[in-house]
Amino acid sequence: MPVEFGVFVPQGWRMDLVEIEDPVEQYEAMTSVARAAEESGAFDSIWLYDHFHTVPEPTKNAVFECWMSTAGLARDTRRVKIGQMVTCNGYRNPALLAKMASTADVMSGGRLLFGLGAGWYEHEWRAYGYGFPEVPERMRAFREACEIIHRLWTEDDVVFDGEFYQLDKPINEPKSAQRPHPPFWIGGGGERVTLRLVARWGDACNVGGGDPEAIRHKLDVLRGHCEREGRDFGEITRSTSVNVHLLEEGEDPERATGKARMGRSYEEYTKEFVVGTPDEVASRLERCVEAGADYIIVYLPRLAYDHSMLHRFAEEVVPRLR
Structure with a gap:
């Protein structure tokens, strides 16, 4: 199976719009990257984060809401798929979320990739009034949400009486443009x-954070869950997300990463980013593929201000893995 690629657009969460003052221009910068990714032909998808406050610290800077941005980008683009890595289950009722996703899939002409997770960013949970349940409670709610969303895409007259959610035959029409439903990441x-929920309900997973050994281990665990669930492991897309800073040949790494580091030391930056030439980056990504990943989603810094790294990745890295 050929390796597919996705790329995050600058949404503000990672402080990647702060050099643009006007909010309309900030949104247009995000859209511009989405269109550049689409036009390159190298990327199967563009991706958004589902967060309200910036990282590593909450600051009063722009962060565009994930699902409104998904809908906007669905109309701003024509061919590229659009995903969320990943929607926080605690921020929206899952029945409503299933309806939102169905609508966005139709708006995009069947290009939605639906990502869901349990959520983790405590500061924004509490700031927006969601509380912050302990991990076991968040995971039980997440388990219920996965079932609810899948059933609302595939069944009529769903009745559900769970610990966290109760449904009494909600009508979800149209269910989606894609059949049988949007891919569930x-x-x-x-x-x-x-990973057990992936085996039961998912069409794709995202594991390992670009670490080949972690990817291999997590996929071994997933394979075991698939065997117990009677699920074909091979039909699940196996993705990983990697932060990449692409260097020019001969470029000094510390100097080249200066603006992107935003005050962090080079050593701190390289704990988060794979920094290297196209050959070096391709070599690292090849190890991810050898470990079992077949879909790589990259975050590239400073795309809101300069598309050159996106074009170089598309032209000099992607062909080496296909």
Whole structure:
């Protein structure tokens, strides 16, 4: 199976719009990257984060809401798929979320990739009034949500009486443009709950954070869950997300990453980013593929201000893995 690629657009969450003052221009910068990714022909998908506050610290800077942005990008683009890595289950009722996703899939002409996770960013949970349940409670709610969303895409007259959610025959029409439903991407590598949910309900997973050994281990766990669920492991898309800073040949790494580091030391930056030439980056991604990944989603810094790294990745890295 050929390797597919996705790329995150600058949405604000990672402080990647702060050099643009006007909010309309900030949104247009995000859209411009989405269109550049589409036009390159190298990327199967563009991706958004589902967060309200910036990282690594909450600051009063722009962060565009994930699902409104998904809908906007569905109309701003024509061919590229659009995903969320990943929607936080705690922020929206799952029945409503299933309806939102169905609508976005139709708006895009069948290009939605639906990502869901249990959520983790405590500051924004509490700031927006969601509380912050302990992990076991969040995971039980997540388990119910996965079933609800899948059933609302595939069944009529769904009745559900769970610990967290109760449904009494909600009508979800149209269910989607894609058949049988939009691809269901379940994010996270929890071995007892999350990967079991992938085996039961998911069409794709996202594991390992670009670490080949972690990818290999998590996929071994997933394979075991698939065997127990009677699921074909081979039909599940196996993705990983990697932060990449692409260097020019001969470029000094510390100097080249200066603006992107935003005050962090080079050593701190390289704990988060694979920094290297096209050959070096391709070599690292090849190890991810050898470990079992067949879909690689990259975050590239400073795309809101300069598309050159996106074009170089498309032209100099992607062909080496296809």
